[in-house]
Amino acid sequence: MNGTLGHTGVLLGFAAALVGIVVLLVGLVRRRPGGLRAGRFYAPLILLGGIVAVVAMQRALITHDFSLTYVADNNSRSTPLLYSITGMWSALAGSILLWGLILGIYATGMVWRFRHRADDQLVAWATLVMYVVCAFFFGLMLGPADPFTHVSSVPLDGLGPNVLLQDNPLVLFHPPMLYLGLVGFTVPFAFAVASLVTGRVDEDWQGETRRWTLFAWTFLTIGIVLGAWWSYQVLGWGGFWAWDPVENASLMPWLVGTAYLHSVMVQQRRGLLRVWNLSLVIATFSLTILGTFLTRSGVIQSVHAFSTSSIGPLLLGFFGLVLAVGVGLIAWRGDRLRSPGGIDSPMSREGAFLANNLLFVLFAFIVLLGTVFPLLYEAVNSGAQVAVGAPYFNRLIIPIGLGLLFLMAVAPALPWRKSTAEIMRGRLAVPAAIGVLVVVGCVIGGITGIEPLLAFGLGAFAAASAGRALVLSVRGAWRSARGAGASPARATLAGWRGFVGRANGGMVVHIGVVLIAVGLAAATAFGQRGTVVLAPGESGTFAGHTVEFVGTRVVRTPSHLSQQALLRVDGGAVFTPAISQFGTGTQAVGTPAIDSSVTSDVYLTINSIPAKGGPWTFGVVVQPLVMWLWVGGVLIVVGSILSAVPGRRRRPTDPVSTPVGAAAPPVAPDLDPEPEPGARTDREPVGAGEAT
Amino acid sequence: MTGVLPPDTATAPPTTRPARRRHTARWVAVTVLVVAAGLIAVLATRQPAAVSEVQSPLVGTQAPPVRGLTVDGRAFALARPPGTFVVLNFFAPWCEPCQAEGPELVHFAFEHQQAGDAKMVSVVFDDSASDARSYQATLGATWPTLADPQGTIALSYGVRAPPSTFLIAPDGRVVAYIVAPVTAADLDGLIARARATGA
Numbered sequence: 001m002n003g004t005l006g007h008t009g010v011l012l013g014f015a016a017a018l019v020g021i022v023v024l025l026v027g028l029v030r031r032r033p034g035g036l037r038a039g040r041f042y043a044p045l046i047l048l049g050g051i052v053a054v055v056a057m058q059r060a061l062i063t064h065d066f067s068l069t070y071v072a073d074n075n076s077r078s079t080p081l082l083y084s085i086t087g088m089w090s091a092l093a094g095s096i097l098l099w100g101l102i103l104g105i106y107a108t109g110m111v112w113r114f115r116h117r118a119d120d121q122l123v124a125w126a127t128l129v130m131y132v133v134c135a136f137f138f139g140l141m142l143g144p145a146d147p148f149t150h151v152s153s154v155p156l157d158g159l160g161p162n163v164l165l166q167d168n169p170l171v172l173f174h175p176p177m178l179y180l181g182l183v184g185f186t187v188p189f190a191f192a193v194a195s196l197v198t199g200r201v202d203e204d205w206q207g208e209t210r211r212w213t214l215f216a217w218t219f220l221t222i223g224i225v226l227g228a229w230w231s232y233q234v235l236g237w238g239g240f241w242a243w244d245p246v247e248n249a250s251l252m253p254w255l256v257g258t259a260y261l262h263s264v265m266v267q268q269r270r271g272l273l274r275v276w277n278l279s280l281v282i283a284t285f286s287l288t289i290l291g292t293f294l295t296r297s298g299v300i301q302s303v304h305a306f307s308t309s310s311i312g313p314l315l316l317g318f319f320g321l322v323l324a325v326g327v328g329l330i331a332w333r334g335d336r337l338r339s340p341g342g343i344d345s346p347m348s349r350e351g352a353f354l355a356n357n358l359l360f361v362l363f364a365f366i367v368l369l370g371t372v373f374p375l376l377y378e379a380v381n382s383g384a385q386v387a388v389g390a391p392y393f394n395r396l397i398i399p400i401g402l403g404l405l406f407l408m409a410v411a412p413a414l415p416w417r418k419s420t421a422e423i424m425r426g427r428l429a430v431p432a433a434i435g436v437l438v439v440v441g442c443v444i445g446g447i448t449g450i451e452p453l454l455a456f457g458l459g460a461f462a463a464a465s466a467g468r469a470l471v472l473s474v475r476g477a478w479r480s481a482r483g484a485g486a487s488p489a490r491a492t493l494a495g496w497r498g499f500v501g502r503a504n505g506g507m508v509v510h511i512g513v514v515l516i517a518v519g520l521a522a523a524t525a526f527g528q529r530g531t532v533v534l535a536p537g538e539s540g541t542f543a544g545h546t547v548e549f550v551g552t553r554v555v556r557t558p559s560h561l562s563q564q565a566l567l568r569v570d571g572g573a574v575f576t577p578a579i580s581q582f583g584t585g586t587q588a589v590g591t592p593a594i595d596s597s598v599t600s601d602v603y604l605t606i607n608s609i610p611a612k613g614g615p616w617t618f619g620v621v622v623q624p625l626v627m628w629l630w631v632g633g634v635l636i637v638v639g640s641i642l643s644a645v646p647g648r649r650r651r652p653t654d655p656v657s658t659p660v661g662a663a664a665p666p667v668a669p670d671l672d673p674e675p676e677p678g679a680r681t682d683r684e685p686v687g688a689g690e691a692t
Numbered sequence: 693m694t695g696v697l698p699p700d701t702a703t704a705p706p707t708t709r710p711a712r713r714r715h716t717a718r719w720v721a722v723t724v725l726v727v728a729a730g731l732i733a734v735l736a737t738r739q740p741a742a743v744s745e746v747q748s749p750l751v752g753t754q755a756p757p758v759r760g761l762t763v764d765g766r767a768f769a770l771a772r773p774p775g776t777f778v779v780l781n782f783f784a785p786w787c788e789p790c791q792a793e794g795p796e797l798v799h800f801a802f803e804h805q806q807a808g809d810a811k812m813v814s815v816v817f818d819d820s821a822s823d824a825r826s827y828q829a830t831l832g833a834t835w836p837t838l839a840d841p842q843g844t845i846a847l848s849y850g851v852r853a854p855p856s857t858f859l860i861a862p863d864g865r866v867v868a869y870i871v872a873p874v875t876a877a878d879l880d881g882l883i884a885r886a887r888a889t890g891a
Contacts, residue, residue, distance in 0.1 A: 334717025
């Protein structure tokens, strides 16, 4: 029953995508607007197919229908409801099902948004690309990643989910967020292909693409931060990032997507970098497919790679197709679509964005190289194996990270087109002084090490620079409200407008990134790990923290049996790291307990329980400022939402800082659809001031 | 939005730029395609065989003791150091991937019984000794199979799910940890690698 329903859903999705492709192709070839309009009705059908299949799968999981192989492998009678639901994305076939559902949601959202422009060729091409991707993923579920195969004989009980995936409710959120991000990059890709095919690379479409990218990027950010948090809460080694191929697979599209979100502003503002932006969009999507291949084909060893399957060659083939189409189109059209003109001066906002792009792309390349290097090495050296570990990544990534922090500090103060030393001195003096003060403070406080000091100093510089931009824009919003005759109280309320819009939301994101950078630098440079061996009643000290072993406790739930240790940290609250047995027998997994505070985290694990009496061994990891990683993650999300809210729109009759149209070149429109209130009301000559 | 331009305008040569069209985008794109084709070729030819090997703190350290009652009720203890390569396989009769790798293990054990350079030891993971005994008998596995009813061996090796396989070198160090069905060829490859790196 569940199997039949599920197969029906998958088949519906696949067939709808195929028919949609045919209808759109016919409409495009014969240039029939009616055909193009008809093409949009297949997206909701794809979504319906996805929903039917997901409902069937959830029903099977929740009712423990072990006649499905997938359920028998990932569910058991004692699995609680929450982890039955999450079972859908804890193995390969189910994760493809989730992918298909989200793809259906995006496809439907896209045709809905462009329902009034459905007979536009560009929209039709983008929808077509979307359907091709849908057909591929639903096709996978008809072939090698079929989630609805039946077992030969129905077992009495299933294996249950991987024990690591039933220890923390975060598994409910982390994979769907990640997929909402990764899958979301399909829409920008579809528009990039459509732009190249139709030859319309104008800034209007970049505005659309940017919005979709920002949406996907925000979810991907949430997914990555949640993944790091989950890893920290569950895995018991006190770390949050391990340069594991699965992690890298989500980081690479994030990096290139971040580069795009910056450089697209150059295009919207100055009409430059058109082909470069399209390339970034294509690269982002290609990297999500490559990452999907790397983590699901089994070619790379990883702690949490999916089990091997025959899905690999198909994903690789699809990656090749995506790349061939995307890059092929750029080779064919790129040179004709290039923007005329170039960047006037490296010391300008666009120059800084270009440098930012180069660093982000280099960053992504280093991650990609580190991820596939073991495979390349093996291929060249006939089977010899090599591992690429954290030292490689740290050595290459830290300088890039510091460079990005520096750009983050300088770029918001740079005007468009060109700058002068005096302008920069005026705008950066205070932030730079704050950065220097922080470094001096750190040195006085006894912090050594060139890398953490640089990270703290540049971080403070960047945060101060972002803060300065926000203060100016809030002040600008306040003043303009006052100027329009608002009372002081109302004007203060209007000040919140200084936080919304592309530039201001971006500054909030920057502050979040700085918090993460500072947290990372502190936790990795000054973290200490060790063990304490304690009998019940004893206390010990590690890295300045006292740990008292108060006692033990056994907790029994239907799904597991936990042996907990009660540990009092620094004479305060009691924390309970545990070792839990899941299922009927031998599977044991440790659960850490974390004493988290704004200054530092004390991370406790049970390393070993003696067989008969005697002292226990506890692992202790003390890392400063870890909490700021999560706070920074939240700020990034808040900032992304703020930057998606349209900023204050300037009425055409409003005065601007320079008479418009005086000598603005026709190809570089200087009117921004989302003017930055801060920059506009700033008394310094910004942007348009140097337009002539 | 004021930036809507017909594509023709974009190609019209502005006065400050040379009119000759450059082909940078094309050359870069072609280069990217060539590099990507190479990458895809490498990825396509990789065997997903040795891939499920995972990192574990155990790898490189002395193997924890393996002793207890076998499923036939006899006492067994693995010598420390064992003197030959030992393949320590955690399995369960109810686990489908274990059933897939079973014949490969029998094949491996037979080959190396002749040579005497490696031996098999199995540990039952989360199932009864009697089930495991009849399973091993059906498979034709004659090597020692430990019952491990309390899961102490599995816990000491950090095994979370079957099948999990460890390769222990003659000097007693764990040299590989695989969480997936193995083939005889995989195991031979791991042994060859261990020998090459001086185990």
